[in-house]
Amino acid sequence: MVQTYLNYIDGEWKPSISGNVFYGRNPANYEEILGAYQASTAEDARLAIKSAAAAFPNWKNKSAIERADVLYQLMPLLAAEKEKLAAIITKEVGKTMAAARKEVDASIQALKHFSGAANRLAGETVPAGNPETFAYTIKEPLGPVGVITPFNFPLGIGIYKIAPALIAGNTVVYKPHNDTVQIAARLVELFIEAGTPKGVLNLVTGDGDKVGQELGENRTLKAISFTGSSDVGLRLGRSVTNRGGKMQAEMGGKNATVILEDADLDKAVSGIVISGLLNNGQSCTGTSRVIVPKNIAKTVTSKLVEKATAIRVGDGFNENVENGPVANEAQLQKYLHYVDIAVKEGAKLECGGKRLFGEGKDKGYFVAPTVLSGVTPEMTIAQEEVFAPVVAIMEVDSFDEAITVANQTDFGLSSAIYTTNLQKAHEFVRRVETGVTHINIPSNHYENQLPFGGKKNSSIGPREQGSTALDFWVDTKAVYLKP
Numbered sequence: 460m461v462q463t464y465l466n467y468i469d470g471e472w473k474p475s476i477s478g479n480v481f482y483g484r485n486p487a488n489y490e491e492i493l494g495a496y497q498a499s500t501a502e503d504a505r506l507a508i509k510s511a512a513a514a515f516p517n518w519k520n521k522s523a524i525e526r527a528d529v530l531y532q533l534m535p536l537l538a539a540e541k542e543k544l545a546a547i548i549t550k551e552v553g554k555t556m557a558a559a560r561k562e563v564d565a566s567i568q569a570l571k572h573f574s575g576a577a578n579r580l581a582g583e584t585v586p587a588g589n590p591e592t593f594a595y596t597i598k599e600p601l602g603p604v605g606v607i608t609p610f611n612f613p614l615g616i617g618i619y620k621i622a623p624a625l626i627a628g629n630t631v632v633y634k635p636h637n638d639t640v641q642i643a644a645r646l647v648e649l650f651i652e653a654g655t656p657k658g659v660l661n662l663v664t665g666d667g668d669k670v671g672q673e674l675g676e677n678r679t680l681k682a683i684s685f686t687g688s689s690d691v692g693l694r695l696g697r698s699v700t701n702r703g704g705k706m707q708a709e710m711g712g713k714n715a716t717v718i719l720e721d722a723d724l725d726k727a728v729s730g731i732v733i734s735g736l737l738n739n740g741q742s743c744t745g746t747s748r749v750i751v752p753k754n755i756a757k758t759v760t761s762k763l764v765e766k767a768t769a770i771r772v773g774d775g776f777n778e779n780v781e782n783g784p785v786a787n788e789a790q791l792q793k794y795l796h797y798v799d800i801a802v803k804e805g806a807k808l809e810c811g812g813k814r815l816f817g818e819g820k821d822k823g824y825f826v827a828p829t830v831l832s833g834v835t836p837e838m839t840i841a842q843e844e845v846f847a848p849v850v851a852i853m854e855v856d857s858f859d860e861a862i863t864v865a866n867q868t869d870f871g872l873s874s875a876i877y878t879t880n881l882q883k884a885h886e887f888v889r890r891v892e893t894g895v896t897h898i899n900i901p902s903n904h905y906e907n908q909l910p911f912g913g914k915k916n917s918s919i920g921p922r923e924q925g926s927t928a929l930d931f932w933v934d935t936k937a938v939y940l941k942p
Contacts, residue, residue, distance in 0.1 A: 504674060507662075533649060540645075548562060554741075583596050593942075621650070635662070715902075718750070718877045750865055833854075834852060838851075873896065
C-alpha cells in the first residue's frame with residue numbers, strides 16, 4: 460500500500476485543500492511508487508504563511524540561545540537515524556548509500572556550525588557625535604520567511620537554510636523539491652521532536668507554479684532563500700524583490716577546472732572525476748569544463764576516459780556502486796539532449812553519452828559517465844548547465860587563454876586549478892570570476908565555516924554558510940540612547 464504524506468501547517472499534518480496528490484517514484488526503478496504527496500495550491504501556501512506569521516512574535520522573543528537549543532537537540536536525532544535517512548535519500552534521488560551517508564554527516568556538521576552562530580547575533584557600539592549619547596546597533600529577525608530546496612542534496616540544503624533562519628528568530632515555510640518529499644517530511648518530524656514550537660516550521664509540497672509562486676509573491680514573507688536552476692531563481696528573485704522582499708538564491712554553475720603542464724595529472728583527473736562525474740554530476744559546484752593546454756590534452760583525455768569508463772553504475776543500495784541513476788526522467792532527457800547537441804556541434808564523444816540498460820538497469824534512469832573533447836567556447840555544452848555526469852575538455856594555447864575561457868560563461872559559481880606554480884595559482888584566484896575557487900582541490904569541495912555563493916547568474920543576495928551565515932536572515936537596527 461502506498462503511504463500518503465501530508466503538509467505540516469500550524470502544528471498539524473494536513474491534506475491539501477485541492478484533495479489531489481502526486482506520486483514519487485524510485486529513479487532506480489520507475490515502476491516503484493514511493494508515496495503519494497500533496498499537490499498543494501496557493502491557498503495551502505497562504506495557510507502555511509499565516510501559521511508562520513502567527514508564530515513569529517513568540518519565537519522572536521526567545522533568546523538566540525534558546526532557539527539554538529533546537530539545533531543541539533536535532534544533531535543526535537540525525538546521528539541516530541543516519542542509516543534510515545541515507546536510505547530515504549538513496550531511494551528518492553538515486554545517489555549511492557555512501558554518498559547519502561556523507562550528506563547526513565555533512566548536515567550534522569552544518570548544525571554544529573549554525574548552533575555556534577547563536578553567539579554571533581551581535582551588533583556594535585559606535586562613537587556618537589554627542590558624548591552623552593550611546594550609539595549602538597542590534598540584529599533583529601525579519602519575520603516569516605520562505606525556503607525552497609532542490610533535489611540533489613535534499614537533507615543538507617534544507618538544513619543549510621532552515622537552521623540559520625530559525626536561529627535568527629524567523630519562522631519558516633518550507634517547500635522541498637517534488638522528488639524529495641519523504642526526506643523533507645522526516646526532517647520536519649525531527650525538528651518537531653527537537654522542540655520546534657507549533658507554527659515555527661511549516662511544510663508545503665507541490666508544484667512551483669502554484670506553491671513557489673505564492674511564496675514569491677506573498678508580501679507577508681519577508682525573504683525567500685532558494686536553491687535551484689538559474690532560470691527559476693532569477694524569475695523568482697524578480698517577484699520577491701519587486702514586492703520589497705529579500706532574496707537569496709544559489710543557482711547554476713558551469714564550473715571550470717584548469718590543469719597546467721606542471722600539475723600532478725593523476726591527482727587532477729581524480730579531482731575531476733570526484734567533482735564532475737561522481738554523484739552523477741548533480742552538484743552545482745561540480746566540474747563540467749576541463750581546460751587544458753594543447754600539449755597535454757591527449758594525456759588528460761586518455762586518463763579521464765580510463766577513469767570515467769571504470770565508474771560502476773547501478774542501484775545506489777549496492778555497496779560496490781559508485782553512481783546510481785540520475786534523479787528523474789527530466790534529468791535523463793536533459794543528459795541525452797545535451798550530449799546529442801554537443802556531438803552535432805562538433806564535439807567528439809570520447810566515452811559515455813548513452814542510457815544504460817541490463818543488469819537491473821532497464822527500469823531506471825541510469826546513464827554512462829561522459830567525456831567530450833574538442834569543445835569550444837561557443838558550443839552549447841560549454842555554456843549551459845547539464846547537471847549530469849558530463850565533462851567537456853577544452854584546449855587552450857596559454858595560461859591567459861585558460862583564464863579567459865574559464866570566465867567565458869554567464870555563470871560564476873566554482874572553479875579549480877591544478878598546478879605547482881604558486882604565482883600562477885594566485886593569479887588564477889585573482890582573475891577567475893567565481894565565488895568559490897580551489898587550488899589542487901576538486902571544485903565541489905566545501906566546508907561550513909567558509910561562505911558559499913557565486914557571481915553572475917549563479918547567485919543572488921548574501922552568501923550562505925561561513926561567518927556571514929546569518930546576515931541574510933536579519934535586519935540591523937541603529938539605536939541612539941541619551942539617558
